[in-house]
Structure formats: structure tokens, C-alpha cells
Amino acid sequence: xxxxENVSFKxxxxxxxxxISLDIPxxxxxxxIGPNGAGKSTLLSxxxxxxxxxxxxxxxxGLPVDTTPSRDLAKVLAILRQDTTIAxxxxxxxxxxxxxxxHGRGRLTQEDxxxxxxxxxQFDLTDLSDRFIETLSGGQRQRALVAMAFAQDTDYLLxxxxxxxxxxxxxxxxxxxxxxxxDANGKTVVIVLHDINQASAHAxxxxxxxxxxxxxxxxxxxxxxxxxxDTVFGFRMRVETIxxxxxxxxxx
Amino acid sequence: xxxxxxxxxxxxxxAAAAAFLAIGLKGNIAxxxxxxxxxxxxxxxxxxxxAVSTVIFQTVTGNRILTPSIMGLDALYLFGQMLLVxxxxxxxYVTLDPQLKFGLEVVLLMGLACALLLPMLRxxxxxxxxxxxxxxxxxxFRSLQSLLARLIDPNEFAVVxxxxxANFNAVRTDLLVFAAIVTVVALIIAWRARxxxxxxxxxxxxxxxxxxxxAGTVTGLLLLVSALVAVSTALVGPVAFFGLLVAALAExxxxxxxxxxxxxxxxxxxxxxxxxxxTLFQHALGNATALGVVIEFVGGLxxxxxxxxxxxx
Ligand SMILES: Nc1ncnc2c1ncn2[C@@H]1O[C@H](COP(=O)(O)OP(=O)(O)OP(=O)(O)O)[C@@H](O)[C@H]1O
Ligand SMILES: [Mg+2]
Numbered sequence: 021x022x023x024x025e026n027v028s029f030k031x032x033x034x035x036x037x038x039x040i041s042l043d044i045p046x047x048x049x050x051x052x053i054g055p056n057g058a059g060k061s062t063l064l065s066x067x068x069x070x071x072x073x074x075x076x077x078x079x080x081x082g083l084p085v086d087t088t089p090s091r092d093l094a095k096v097l098a099i100l101r102q103d104t105t106i107a108x109x110x111x112x113x114x115x116x117x118x119x120x121x122x123h124g125r126g127r128l129t130q131e132d133x134x135x136x137x138x139x140x141x142q143f144d145l146t147d148l149s150d151r152f153i154e155t156l157s158g159g160q161r162q163r164a165l166v167a168m169a170f171a172q173d174t175d176y177l178l179x180x181x182x183x184x185x186x187x188x189x190x191x192x193x194x195x196x197x198x199x200x201x202x203d204a205n206g207k208t209v210v211i212v213l214h215d216i217n218q219a220s221a222h223a224x225x226x227x228x229x230x231x232x233x234x235x236x237x238x239x240x241x242x243x244x245x246x247x248x249x250d251t252v253f254g255f256r257m258r259v260e261t262i263x264x265x266x267x268x269x270x271x272x
Numbered sequence: 273x274x275x276x277x278x279x280x281x282x283x284x285x286x287a288a289a290a291a292f293l294a295i296g297l298k299g300n301i302a303x304x305x306x307x308x309x310x311x312x313x314x315x316x317x318x319x320x321x322x323a324v325s326t327v328i329f330q331t332v333t334g335n336r337i338l339t340p341s342i343m344g345l346d347a348l349y350l351f352g353q354m355l356l357v358x359x360x361x362x363x364x365y366v367t368l369d370p371q372l373k374f375g376l377e378v379v380l381l382m383g384l385a386c387a388l389l390l391p392m393l394r395x396x397x398x399x400x401x402x403x404x405x406x407x408x409x410x411x412x413f414r415s416l417q418s419l420l421a422r423l424i425d426p427n428e429f430a431v432v433x434x435x436x437x438a439n440f441n442a443v444r445t446d447l448l449v450f451a452a453i454v455t456v457v458a459l460i461i462a463w464r465a466r467x468x469x470x471x472x473x474x475x476x477x478x479x480x481x482x483x484x485x486x487a488g489t490v491t492g493l494l495l496l497v498s499a500l501v502a503v504s505t506a507l508v509g510p511v512a513f514f515g516l517l518v519a520a521l522a523e524x525x526x527x528x529x530x531x532x533x534x535x536x537x538x539x540x541x542x543x544x545x546x547x548x549x550x551t552l553f554q555h556a557l558g559n560a561t562a563l564g565v566v567i568e569f570v571g572g573l574x575x576x577x578x579x580x581x582x583x584x585x
Binding site for chain 1: 470471475
């Protein structure tokens, strides 16, 4: 379980997160939605100890993130940041292989190789596996980064807008992979999404943030209502139900 | 493929060392050979120390243009040395045991370098600003050094002056043993950190996500770099672009940025360029003192090339 208790965060004097408390039980897909600047990435980076906690407590599986040794946490929790740029000259397979680092400190066993190969295959990267990252298209690079997070094979997976740059085919494929690791392997996925229809179609639970606070938390059916979406995003949109799932027609 | 090229580099390094020892051997062979062996040991150490420290530094700062010497680390070392002369007085400095003196200088450089570089890395300056800061630091410490030099009396000045410029022909063989210990320990640490270095090269966020504590690791690596810079500067003096030349060459030869391959490749390239170059200049061109100039010239060209190519990207 990820437990966030009374977390606040300031940048200089500007409050970015105000008194956030949230429990995410083990297993399942939780989507984090909200307008730009709501604080979604900041919250995720605090959970993944990429920034020091200023106030409040966060623990993952009972491990407090600020005091647990970083390498122990890396075996439990993987994060993909929103705007990851890889400066180093690496091939796709090498990059995905880094996902195994927390487990073997750089030495890849046969088992590691199998996991890396599986991740490479799962994201259709086999043909690209010897290419340098900087020669890939935006979507191909994004898939390589997601594959690296998958290869880390942790119980908790935090993904900040992983659908960025992905075409419809791969966006759907990624959401389905997340669904299947959650259902089959009991993994916990927390994913920041701007496409609320993806959230509705694939997530168990949607948490909406705005101005550094959680303003709604519930099933897709509870969150995807015209009133609720108006509160979160600031305009009304039509919501239609297809095959029992609500979809927002926000383009109209 | 990278492995085969690494073997090739190893052979080239061996050949360079053999040529350095063997060519033109005459007279009292045992005596000449001993001299040459000492000098070879020093050159090998310098080549490896500069190459490895440059690769690590580039990984930590996340770019391929900055090197410890471009960031003014060797100027800082010479400043530290001058500071010791200033504080101890020329006589005190000269009577100090050379090993102890060197040890002091190494520790001083490690401290100063961390104090300067860590805040810069923490605020994640971009390449342009780092470069600018490096130039400013370089000038600053060179000026501070000459200010100190003016404050102390001329005799004391002569004590350090001889060590203030690179000379591959007149290496300080008296420091060799102590320097070798520092180098070997540093190299072992660097080798054991090769996988961590790979992770560091992904950048702070990705590295922390993979469980590498960024601040601690980077501090440790900078200390390592400082120790290696101190070794090479103490043995031959400051070299501006040698590290850049060797790191860029090695990366192109093995076509990989993985440290398990790149670190040995850079070290071997350093040996080939330095020992091979010295042999070439000594015997074929008959002017051993020119090697430093040529290396700096070629390295400087590469620096400009990388800057131009980098800015176009
Ligand atoms: N380094 C920083 N300096 C100043 N303000 C910052 C900094 N980082 C984030 N912020 C501010 O914190 C707020 C939350 O940012 P955050 O990145 O968490 O938003 P987000 O919900 O992920 O938005 P988006 O949907 O655009 O990714 C924003 O108002 C942002 O401007
Ligand atoms: Mg964000």
C-alpha cells in the first residue's frame, strides 16, 4: 500500500501541494488526473523520493520513503518521469537493461536477460533493440522508457504521462499491459493521464487533483460526470456511456 | 565488436610501451632501461589518470565537452600548491617530505574541488554556464596563484615555478611510488563503480529512481576525479585538452558509453597517445618537448569541433 499522509510542499513561498492524504491499496490501476500545474508530477516525485519531503509522511509497503535506503526502495517502486531525457548514448536494449540495476547492481543474470527481452518484446522494440536512443522517434523513445520501468519489475509502478507521444495503437496497448500486470501479477500502477477516457476505460479508480489538492476520488463512474469534470477542468462536457463505461466528449 | 577494439587498443598500448623502452637503446643498457622504465611508469600513470578522470567527470556533469582541466581543476591544484608554499614558507615547503607534501596537496584539491563543484552540480547549471564558470575559475585560480607568487619572495617562488607547466619530458619520478598508490586505489574504485557510472549517466532523476543516491555518489566520484587530477598535475603539470582528446577518441573507437568498456578504452588510449607520442617525438622527430604542444593543439581543435557540432544539434 502507498500511504500519503498530510503531505505539503512549497517551492520557495509558493504552495504547490497542500495537506494531501491518500491511501492506495495494493493491486490495481489508479489514474491521477487534473489540469496543468495541479501538482500531479510533484506528488509522484515525492512518492518516488526524487525530491525531499518537506512536511508529511509517505510510505510504500510500510517503508518510509525519506529514510529507507534508496536501493531498497528501487526494488519495490519504479518511476517514469514526465519529461525524461536520456543524455547518454545508449542502445535501446542497454537502456531497458538498466531496469534490472536495482536487483543485481549492474550484473545481468540469465533471468535478468529474460526479463529484459520480455520487456523489449512487450513494447515492440525487438527490431529497434540495437538502435541508439537519440535516433528513435518520440513515441519509440517513450516505449523504451516504459519498457525500462517494466523491466524493473517492482510491485509499484508510477508513470507520469506515459502516453505522451504514443499513437492510438501503442497508447491502447500500454493501458492494456498495465491492466494485465495489475490483474495477473497484483501490481499497483499509479498513472498520470490527461486522456480521461483512457482512465475510464482502464483504471479502477480515478483521483482528481487541482491547485495542489485532491478534489475528487472515486470510480470512473463517479468521476466522469459533467458536474465533476466541470469542477476539475473548468468547462462542461457531454458524457456518454458505452458498454457500461462513461466517456467524455471533451472535444465538442 | 567493442571487445575486439579494446584488445586492439591493449596491443597498441603494449607496442607503444615496448617501442618507448627499446628504440635507440645503447650505452649502459641496465641504467638507461631503468631510467626509461621509471619514465614509462610515470607516463602510463599520467595518461590513465587523465583519461579516466575525464571520462568520470564527463559522466557526472552529463556532457562530453567539459573536462576537469577545462573546469580549472589543475589550476586549482597549482593554487593549492602555492598556498602551501605561502603558508609554510619556501624553506618549510622544501624541507617537507615530498610524499607528505603531495598527500597534503591531494587532500587540499579534493576539498577545494568539492566545495566549488558540488553547488554547481546541485543547481544543475547547463553546459554553457558550466563552461563559463570553468573559464572563470581557471583564470581566477591562475591569477590568485600568481598573486600569491608575488607575495612570497623570489627564492620561494622558484620552488613551485618549475612545476607549473606541463612537461612530459621531465616527469617528477620522485613522487612516482606515492602517486602510483593513489592512482591504483582510485582506478580500483572507478572500476568497481563502472555500473553505477552507467546509471549516473542517465541523469539524476533516472539514477535516483534506480536506487543510486545521487548526492553521495557524485561527491564520491568528484573526490576520485580530484585525486586523479592531482596525480597527473603533480607528475607532469597542467594539461588542458589531453583528457578531452583521449576521451573523445576512446568513445569513438569503442563506440559505446558503457563504462565497463569506455574506462579501459580511455585508459589505453591515454597510454597510446602519451607513450606512443613521446616515443615518436623523441626518436623520429628528435624533439621530445614538443609533444605537449602538439597534444594541446590537437585537443584544442577537437574541443572547438565538439563545441561547434554540439551547438548545431
Ligand atoms: N522547479 C519549480 N519552480 C517553481 N515552480 C515549480 C517548480 N516545479 C513545479 N512548479 C510548480 O508547481 C506546480 C505543480 O507542478 P507539477 O509539475 O506537479 O504539475 P502537473 O500537475 O504535473 O502539471 P502537468 O499536467 O502540466 O504536468 C506548477 O504550478 C508548477 O509551476
Ligand atoms: Mg506533470
